[in-house]
Amino acid sequence: MKKLLLLLSICLTLSCNKDLDKKLSSKSWRVESVTVSPAMTSGNKTSTNYLELMGPQSCAATTTLTFSDKGIFTSGSNGALCDLFYDPNSSPVTWTREGEQITISSSPQSPFTLKGNKLTRTTSTTSAGGTIYTFEYVYKAQ
Structure with missing residues (x-):
């Protein structure tokens, strides 16, 4: 009986992982909000x-x-002059998922978190004047 329960729990875990991957890859994710602090x-x-x-x-x-x-992984924008950030000679950017955390190969220090139909990511940058700005990005599944 214990072996059967172990096998069942492994199968459920693997199927849930595939479901999360499919949820992530079957949709586009559009920016919903970006909060900056300060x-x-x-x-x-x-x-x-x-x-x-x-x-x-x-x-x-x-x-x-x-x-x-x-x-x-791809990221695109259709605002004016957004194509200036695109380098056609760059290597493909890949993604991996562990639980709710999605890591992008080009910026592993700032992973995304998947909860429901939202992705969130927090990054920081320092201005020329020395102020550290923290950005919280929220993306919604489309």
């Missing part, structure tokens, strides 16, 4: 809403992520 100033506007600061047609506001079932 508040940032752009022009004459100060806000923690980074998408508001950058504008609705900006690269940040039009970002879409895809995770292929073959393990390839």
Whole structure:
């Protein structure tokens, strides 16, 4: 009986993992919000809403992520001049998942977290003036 329960639990675990991979790779993920802390100033506007600061047609506001079932990750934007960030000679970026954590090969220090139909990611950058800004990105399945 113990062997049967062990086998059943292994099968359930493996099937759940495949379901999460399929959930991730069967959809596109569109940016829903980006919160910056501390508040940032752009022009004459100060806000923690980074998408508001950058504008609705900006690269940040039009970002879409895809995770292929073959393990390839892509990120694209259709804002003005967004193609300047694209390097056609770069190597493919891959993704791996462990539980709810999705790691991208190009930035393993900032993994995504998958919960329900949302992906979140936190990154930090230091400005020329020495201020450390923390960005929380939220993407929603489309």
